[in-house]
Amino acid sequence: MKxxxxxxxxxxxxxxxxxxxxxxxxxxxxxDNPGISSLASEIKVGNILDANEVILxxxxxxxxxxxxxxxTVIEAGVGDALSEADFQVVAPSRAxxxxxxxxxxxxxxxxxxxxxxxxxxxxxxxxxxVNNAFRDIGSTLSVSTSESPENHFENPYLAREYAYRxxxxxxxxxxxxxxxxxxxxxDFTLQVFTDxxxxxxxxxxxxxxxxxxxxxxxxxxxxxxxxxxxxxxxxSAEDAEKSLSILLxxxxxxxSEHNSVYRGVLCARFIITSGGPKLLNISAGFGDPEALNVLxxxxxxxxxxxxSILEGKLWPSIEFKKxxxxxxxxxxxxxPEKPKIGIPLSxxxxxxxxxxxxxxYNSVSIKDGKLYTSKGRSLALLSVADSHETAEDFVESxxxxxxxxxxxxxxxxxxxxxxxxxxxxxxxxxxx
Numbered sequence: 319m320k321x322x323x324x325x326x327x328x329x330x331x332x333x334x335x336x337x338x339x340x341x342x343x344x345x346x347x348x349x350d351n352p353g354i355s356s357l358a359s360e361i362k363v364g365n366i367l368d369a370n371e372v373i374l375x376x377x378x379x380x381x382x383x384x385x386x387x388x389x390t391v392i393e394a395g396v397g398d399a400l401s402e403a404d405f406q407v408v409a410p411s412r413a414x415x416x417x418x419x420x421x422x423x424x425x426x427x428x429x430x431x432x433x434x435x436x437x438x439x440x441x442x443x444x445x446x447x448v449n450n451a452f453r454d455i456g457s458t459l460s461v462s463t464s465e466s467p468e469n470h471f472e473n474p475y476l477a478r479e480y481a482y483r484x485x486x487x488x489x490x491x492x493x494x495x496x497x498x499x500x501x502x503x504x505d506f507t508l509q510v511f512t513d514x515x516x517x518x519x520x521x522x523x524x525x526x527x528x529x530x531x532x533x534x535x536x537x538x539x540x541x542x543x544x545x546x547x548x549x550x551x552x553x554s555a556e557d558a559e560k561s562l563s564i565l566l567x568x569x570x571x572x573x574s575e576h577n578s579v580y581r582g583v584l585c586a587r588f589i590i591t592s593g594g595p596k597l598l599n600i601s602a603g604f605g606d607p608e609a610l611n612v613l614x615x616x617x618x619x620x621x622x623x624x625x626s627i628l629e630g631k632l633w634p635s636i637e638f639k640k641x642x643x644x645x646x647x648x649x650x651x652x653x654p655e656k657p658k659i660g661i662p663l664s665x666x667x668x669x670x671x672x673x674x675x676x677x678x679y680n681s682v683s684i685k686d687g688k689l690y691t692s693k694g695r696s697l698a699l700l701s702v703a704d705s706h707e708t709a710e711d712f713v714e715s716x717x718x719x720x721x722x723x724x725x726x727x728x729x730x731x732x733x734x735x736x737x738x739x740x741x742x743x744x745x746x747x748x749x750x
Contacts, residue, residue, distance in 0.1 A: 319621055322379050323358075324366055324396070326351045326388025328647075328680035328698045329606040333387055334358065334614045340621030344379045346372055352689070353679040361694075366391050369399035376405055383408055385623050386582075389602045393419045408624045414572055414580040415602035421462035421496040428597055429483065431571040432564045435597040439498035443569050448481045451497040462496040467599040468690040470500060489642075497692065502747060503591035504740045505598060507542075507608045510586075511623065513570055513632040514579035519562050520612040521548035521638055524740070525587075525605065526731050528654070538654070538695060541731030542682075543706045544611045546640050551737050554588055561588050561595045566748040582629050592747045606614050609612050610678055610700050611643040644709040644732035645700040647680070648717070648725040650691040663689040664721035675701040675716035696725060 319341040325333055326347035331354055335737060337343050338357045345358040349364045355361050363721040364371045367390065376513075384407040397409045417424050422441040429436045440451035452459065457474040460610050463484045471477035484495045507525055510517040545551065549558055556687050565586055572578045585605040587598045597681070604613075613620075616635040626633040650657035663682060681694030697720070701712035710732030717727070730736045 319383075320379060320381040320383045321621060321624075322346065322376055322381040323387065324372060324384065324391055326354060326366075327387065327606060328353075328678035328695070329604055329609040330354060330387040331678045331680070333385060333604065334621035336613050337385065339351060340619045341382070342417055344375075344381060348727065349692075350681070351679050352684060353677070355717050356679060358620050362635045363642055369396045372383065372396050373399060373405075376400060377402070383407065383621070383628060385624060387603060388599040406628050408586075409582045410580045411574060411578055414578040414648070416468075417568070417572075417600045417627070418602045419464050421464060421467060421599075422494045423551050424600065425462075425496055425498065427568065427571070432567050432597065435561075435564045435595060437498045437501055437596050437598075439496055441496050442481065443485065443493040443494050445482055445485065447661060448478060448485070448495070451474040453498050455497065458500045459497045460500050462498065465523070468498075469708050473642055477577045498609050501589050501591050501596050501598075503596075504591045504744055505587055505589045506550055507552055507605050508558070508565070508586050508588060509605060509612055510562070510565055510584050511632060511636060512580060512582070512584060513627050513630050514569060514573060514581050515630070516632050517562060517566050517569065517584075518632060518636045519558070520547075521615055522550050522558060523605070523608040523611045524555055525726065525729060525737075528649070529727070537605050539605070540649060541646045541728050542607045542611050542643075543710070543732045543737075545706060546638075546642045546704060548638065551741050557590055557595050561586070562593070564597060567638070581630070585665070588746065592750070604665065607645045607647060607698055610645045610698055611618050612638070614643055614676065614700055614702050615639045615641060637737055638701065641702045641704060642706040643700060643702045644706050644712050645698055645714050646717070646727050646731055647695045647698045648720060648722075648727045649695045650693075651724045651726060657691065657693050658724050659691055659693055661691040661722060663691060663725075665689060665697070666719040666721075669719035670699065670716045673710035673716035673719065674703070675699045678715075691722070691724065706737070707734055708740060715733060 321341035323345045345361045362375045383406045394416045425439045426690040442448045507523045509520040585601040588595045615638040678698040681692040683690045701709040
């Protein structure tokens, strides 16, 4: 069996590790990823958003299936073009992925089909409408655009200014900016495999952004953890099941109302509140870093799982290890606004493995066989163990194998103290 992967980040590195176990792997990337290159029989560097380029390489490979990693590739219509060229693509259509790239459509869709999971919101196309939203909904709002979902600001003035600028930016595919209430609670990520009719849940994951006070999320996720029971300390099995049923409702509504059968992976970020789970945003594909956690735990053969999705008969018993996991990204100093680029990196991959961790490359450049920082998150280290505390210890030990004074990371991710902070917050909300 041959497979073709599109994408080049740490998420795709994790996907590649699973694809190569059951197929001969090929990859189309925008920049070389040393981790993916080491696994693929052939790698092509090009424009992953150019359907013609991707199709040309796909015809050269003639894969049994194609897996698309980044949602931007789906939004650009590359997946649709590949399907029209008679390739088997494990990804939703652009129409199905509208839940990710059109925040206004997403919010109205949730309001119509899963009102219990909806939040107060306003879709705004002018400064006047932005001002009305702050007046009617409240002063503490998150701002969502097609380019960047759910940006939080503690300062209402900064939130309003960000919304103004986003409305003035005509480069996005959506004409509106969505302002939604900032719900009180703890967020979590639920990812599912789906053939459009049925869904199979993956272990729940807690993701963190760069700010240790979690007051803003203007960076991508820089760390995650999951528990051995596949829940989280502050999420009950009942709430996890409710969240899964919400996603199933949405997928079936996509099919019945929009004639869009969503086949592939869906990543949903919820917040658990005193009133139950509320849906924050959806990504058309695996989350990042959440993909690293769940794929490291997956026991079922990934390629056979993908084929079952394409056949419309989702594998009935998808298995995951009963283990915990912790992932930490190492990022350049100055990230995300002004990252230090071109700084040499030294990575001892053997030592990382000896310390009980796995390495995933994300945003690095290669010159004369040497690694250098690029503008994004550089690399991720992940460990699997019986508890997230033990996994966190393994990751901390492995970090010493990465030598650069110009990288930093959140030390608290995966620790008992951070998990207890989430539990305490939920206890206070429930007792309020």
